[in-house]
Amino acid sequence: MSTLEIRDLHASVTDAAGESREVLRGVDLTVRAGQTHAIMGPNGSGKTTLAYAIAGHPKYTVTQGSISLDGQDVLTMSVDARARAGLFLAMQYPVEVPGVSVSNFLRTAITAVRGEAPKIRTFGKELREAMEQLQMDPSFAQRNLNEGFSGGEKKRHEILQLELLNPKIAILDETDSGLDIDALRVVSAGINRFREDQSHGVLLITHYTRILRYVQPDFVHVFVAGRIVEEGGSELADELETSGYERFVQAGAAA
Amino acid sequence: MAGLQGAVETAPVSRLHERQSFDPADFPVPGGREEEWRFTPLRRLRSLHSELGPGDGKVSVVVDAASGVSIGNLEHGDPGLGTAYVPADRVSARAFASFREATLISVPAGYESAVPTWLSVRGEGTEGAAFGHTVVDVQPNARAVVVLDHSGSATYADNVELIVGDGASLVVVSLQGWADDAVHLSHHHAQLGRDARLTHTAVTLGGSVVRLAPSVRYAGPGGDAELRGLYFADAGQHLEHRLFVDHAERNCRSRVSYKGALQGDGAHAVWIGDVIIRPAATGTDTYEYNRNLVLTDGTRVDSVPNLEILTGEVAGAGHASASGRLEDQHLFYLMARGIPFVEARKLVLRGFFGELINRIEVPELQDRVSAAIEAELA
Numbered sequence: 001m002s003t004l005e006i007r008d009l010h011a012s013v014t015d016a017a018g019e020s021r022e023v024l025r026g027v028d029l030t031v032r033a034g035q036t037h038a039i040m041g042p043n044g045s046g047k048t049t050l051a052y053a054i055a056g057h058p059k060y061t062v063t064q065g066s067i068s069l070d071g072q073d074v075l076t077m078s079v080d081a082r083a084r085a086g087l088f089l090a091m092q093y094p095v096e097v098p099g100v101s102v103s104n105f106l107r108t109a110i111t112a113v114r115g116e117a118p119k120i121r122t123f124g125k126e127l128r129e130a131m132e133q134l135q136m137d138p139s140f141a142q143r144n145l146n147e148g149f150s151g152g153e154k155k156r157h158e159i160l161q162l163e164l165l166n167p168k169i170a171i172l173d174e175t176d177s178g179l180d181i182d183a184l185r186v187v188s189a190g191i192n193r194f195r196e197d198q199s200h201g202v203l204l205i206t207h208y209t210r211i212l213r214y215v216q217p218d219f220v221h222v223f224v225a226g227r228i229v230e231e232g233g234s235e236l237a238d239e240l241e242t243s244g245y246e247r248f249v250q251a252g253a254a255a
Numbered sequence: 256m257a258g259l260q261g262a263v264e265t266a267p268v269s270r271l272h273e274r275q276s277f278d279p280a281d282f283p284v285p286g287g288r289e290e291e292w293r294f295t296p297l298r299r300l301r302s303l304h305s306e307l308g309p310g311d312g313k314v315s316v317v318v319d320a321a322s323g324v325s326i327g328n329l330e331h332g333d334p335g336l337g338t339a340y341v342p343a344d345r346v347s348a349r350a351f352a353s354f355r356e357a358t359l360i361s362v363p364a365g366y367e368s369a370v371p372t373w374l375s376v377r378g379e380g381t382e383g384a385a386f387g388h389t390v391v392d393v394q395p396n397a398r399a400v401v402v403l404d405h406s407g408s409a410t411y412a413d414n415v416e417l418i419v420g421d422g423a424s425l426v427v428v429s430l431q432g433w434a435d436d437a438v439h440l441s442h443h444h445a446q447l448g449r450d451a452r453l454t455h456t457a458v459t460l461g462g463s464v465v466r467l468a469p470s471v472r473y474a475g476p477g478g479d480a481e482l483r484g485l486y487f488a489d490a491g492q493h494l495e496h497r498l499f500v501d502h503a504e505r506n507c508r509s510r511v512s513y514k515g516a517l518q519g520d521g522a523h524a525v526w527i528g529d530v531i532i533r534p535a536a537t538g539t540d541t542y543e544y545n546r547n548l549v550l551t552d553g554t555r556v557d558s559v560p561n562l563e564i565l566t567g568e569v570a571g572a573g574h575a576s577a578s579g580r581l582e583d584q585h586l587f588y589l590m591a592r593g594i595p596f597v598e599a600r601k602l603v604l605r606g607f608f609g610e611l612i613n614r615i616e617v618p619e620l621q622d623r624v625s626a627a628i629e630a631e632l633a
Contacts, residue, residue, distance in 0.1 A: 055591050058583060083593035095588040099606025108602060109592035144606070161592060 001033040002070055002086065002168035002201060004054075009065035011053045023049040023060070025226035031169055034198040038212055038237065039205045041223030042245045047205045048092060050223070051173040055089040056082050069169065084113055086168030090158040090175050096146040102157065103127065103141040106164060113165050130163050133193070135186050151178030159190035169201045170194060176211035188214030209241045222248045268531040268563040272499060275341040279307050279352055282345035291344060294525040294557050296493055299464050301410045301438055303384055304346050309353040310384030314409050315377050316358055321370035324399060329357040335390060339416045339446035343468075346440045350386040350412040357388035360401060364394040364420070371400040371428075371617050378409025381436050387413030391427070395420035395448065400616060403429040405439065406461075412440045417455075421448035421475065426616045427455045431494075432627070433462035440466045447507070449475030456615055457484035457513075459494050460627050470499040471509060473536075478507040485611050485624070487631045488554070490519025497527040498543065502536035506570075511543035514611055516604060517554035518631075528560040528574060537568040547578035548607055550600075601632055 011024040023046045031037050041047050053060050054067060056079040067074040069085055077085060097105070106127065111117045118126070127141060134156045146154055155175055162170055172191065176184055192215060195202050204215060212220075212234065220236040221228045222245070229248050230236065271290055276282065284305045285292040297304055320326045329335055336357055342348035360372055374389065393399050397420065405411075419425045425445075433439060439462055445453050459465050471480040486494045500509040515524045526545040547556045560574035581603060589599035608628055615621050 057587055078596070079587060079590040080593050080595045080599075083591055089591055091588070091591075095582075095584045097585050097588065097603060097606055099609040100602055105589070105592075105602070108594055108598065109589075112593035112595065112598070165592065 001199060003033070004031040004087070004169045004201060004203070005066075005068045006030070006054070007066045009050075009053065009067065010063045011049060011060045012063055013049065013060050022063070023226055024053060026065070027227055029221065029228065031201045031203050033168070033201045035219065036195055036202040036204060036215065036217045037219045037221060038217035039203065039221050039223050039228075040207070040209070040237065040240055042249060043207065045223050046226040047223050048173055051089055051171050051205055054087060054171055055079060080112065083165075083167070088162055088165055088167035088170045090162055090170065090172045092174040092177060094146045094149075094154045094158055096144070098144055098147060100145045101142055102145055105145050106161065109161065110164060126164065130160055133163075134160055134190055136160065152180065152183035155179055155183065155187050159187050162194055163190060168199070169203065171203045171205065173205045174207060175204070176206055176208065184211065185214065191215050209237045212237050224248045224251070268529045268561050269565075271529060272343060272501070272531075275343050276348060277337060277342060277351055279345055279348035282348055285345060291497070295466055295495060296464060299438065299493070300440070301381070301384065303349070303410060303412050303438065303440060307349055307352075309355070310386060310410070312381075312383035312385030312410050313379040314385035314387065314411055315379065316387065317375045317377070318358060318360065319373040319375070320360070321368045321372045321399070323363070323366050323368055324372050325361045325363070327359040327361065329359050329390065333357070335359060335392075336388065337416075339418050340414060340442070340444035342414065343442065346412045347414055347442045350414055351388065354386040354388040354413070357390060359390045359392065361392045362394060362397040362399040365396045367398040369398070369400060371402045373402045373404060375404045375406070376411075378407035378411060378433070378437055381408050381410050381438070384410045384412065387411065389413065389415045390418070391416065391425065392418045393420055393423040393425045396422040398424040400426040402617060402620070403427065404432070405430060406432050406434070408434045408436050410438045415441065415443040417443060417445035417453065419445060419447045419451040419453050422450050423448065424452040427453070428615060428617055428620055429455070429457050429467070430620070431457070431459040431462055431465050431467065433465065435461070435463060437462040438464045441468065443467065443469040445469070445471045445480065447471060447473050447475075447478035447480060450477035452479045454481040454616065455483070456611070457486075457496060458624050459484070459486040459496070460631065462492065462494070464493045466495040466497070468497040468499065470501070472501045473504040473507045476505040476507065478504065480507075480509045482509070482511045483611050483614065484513040485608050486513075486515040486524060487628060488515065488517045488522035488524045489631065491521045493523045493525075495525035497525075497529070499529040500541065500543075501531055501533070502539045502541065503533040504536055506538040507536065508540040509543075510541070512611065513545045514547070514608060516548045516550055516607070516631075517556060518550035520553035522554040524555075525557045526559070526576070528576070530561070530572075530574070531563045532566055532569055532572060534565045537566055538570050539566075539572065540570040542571065542573045544575040546576075546607075548604070549578060549580050597632070601629060604628065604632060
């Protein structure tokens with residue numbers, strides 16, 4: 001059973017002027033297989049930085065602490081090695097890559113993650129079925145990666161990759177943003193299919209409680225000013241829904 | 256951004272292309288400050304631009320003609336030479352004055368051939384200059400495909416006249432697959448008759464210095480020219496493409512689409528896109544663009560679109576030029592899906608060039624060009 005373990009993680013980002021700013025200020029978090037964790041926090045609290053730091057985005061420098069997956073040091077791995085080790089980041093703003101088709105991209109990614117190229121016929125069938133479940137038109141596979149995709153299409157495509165790449169731990173960064181209610185249902189159903197498998201763990205990063213009605217977390221963490229300031233069960237999300245982040249923002253500022 | 260240079264102000268297009276002559280002595284030896292020479296490393300031209308007279312370099316020309324297409328040789332003074340094109344610079348005039356024998360590829364009126372006629376130009380050493388001349392004459396309502404395939408080592412200057420008759424259609428693919436030490440300066444000039452169509456694709460991957468100047472002039476209304484190009488400049492390579500489309504007739508169309516990648520110290524790409532729409536050329540529809548993908552530090556791109564419009568009645572006229580780095584965001588997205596760096600870079604490059612490669616009308620060349628570009632990345 002997989003475990004993602006984050007200990008005392010500090011990370012900084014360097015801005016255009018060359019100034020370094022600490023964005024993560026000591027994060028402790030353990031995500032085990034079979035668990036769903038929600039990280040909630042106000043804008044600018046460092047939630048996306050946490051997601052990127054786990055995935056290895058070059059813009060962020062980890063200055064202290066550790067991340068491990070099943071005991072293996074994640075921080076020494078390249079971005080692609082982390083993905084092959086079983087980490088997946090569904091991005092808030094998926095990037096357009098001109099001239100690269102969805103199907104070519106998916107086949108290349110699956111080949112990399114599984115270590116062998118999928119058979120053409122089984123790949124076609126697998127892709128078609130996965131797309132059907134997410135209510136995606138078959139023509140989608142021939143389009144250029146994220147080019148001209150609507151917000152909903154981008155997020156469905158992220159979840160499509162989640163289901164096809166079958167990681168151990170999925171980090172979903174604001175997957176609910178920009179979705180209308182129908183798309184939110186479809187995307188949530190995809191996440192729920194993924195977590196039905198008890199060998200999978202989920203870290204769901206969100207600003208709103210909306211998605212938590214469809215994807216119920218086992219643990220909720222309130223994230224303020226680069227660290228977790230409060231932890232609880234799903235009742236904590238209910239409190240945030242009624243009272244907002246204010247109480248925690250003050251606590252975070254005082255810390 | 257370091258190493259990148261945007262559009263710079265130049266003289267009006269009309270003035271840049273005024274001078275034409277068959278006599279090389281009419282063109283002074285360029286010093287490097289002239290508008291048409293300022294990007295070219297003259298010192299690396301092995302005197303192609305300065306000396307006059309024939310050279311003693313060796314370049315072999317072999318033609319494999321499609322059936323129905325006739326091949327001939329033309330001597331100096333033949334009335335079939337220089338009908339469409341008058342040299343526009345000293346090197347071009349020197350090539351016109353100095354070639355040993357011109358090659359004529361002729362397609363009879365109404366004859367349609369989709370099989371390419373293959374003209375292989377092979378250099379056998381860089382010692383001494385070699386000169387060439389080719390005339391492709393596609394007579395009215397004929398269709399033809401011509402591949403110009405350059406390879407080997409050479410110091411070579413040539414002119415290619417493309418005559419596309421009324422209602423005719425010509426596809427040209429010119430491959431500059433030279434060895435690393437080759438120097439090649441070339442003009443490809445097309446004259447399009449009424450309702451004639453040309454697609455011209457330049458693929459420049461090899462050579463030390465390659466300077467290719469494709470140009471188009473319309474001899475009647477309704478002509479349609481697509482000029483495409485792709486290039487990949489490695490360390491020390493100077494790859495220059497100078498496009499010129501001269502709209503002097505009504506209702507003609509032109510599209511110029513060039514894409515390039517650069518990697519390594521001293522890789523230099525130059526793209527000049529001159530388009531003029533003269534007063535009589537009402538109803539002109541033109542668009543040109545150039546994109547460059549910078550893969551490493553130490554490269555230089557000069558990309559200069561230059562559009563001069565002398566009539567108020569155009570159907571469309573525009574240009575775009577952009578040069579940028581291979582985006583970290585692209586690579587991160589692909590690598591975050593497990594795709595290794597080298598593979599991710601190939602995927603992005605393949606996507607970048609794919610649009611142009613997929614439009615090359617000769618399928619076997621699509622594979623060859625794709626493989627050659629992948630080899631550049633290896």
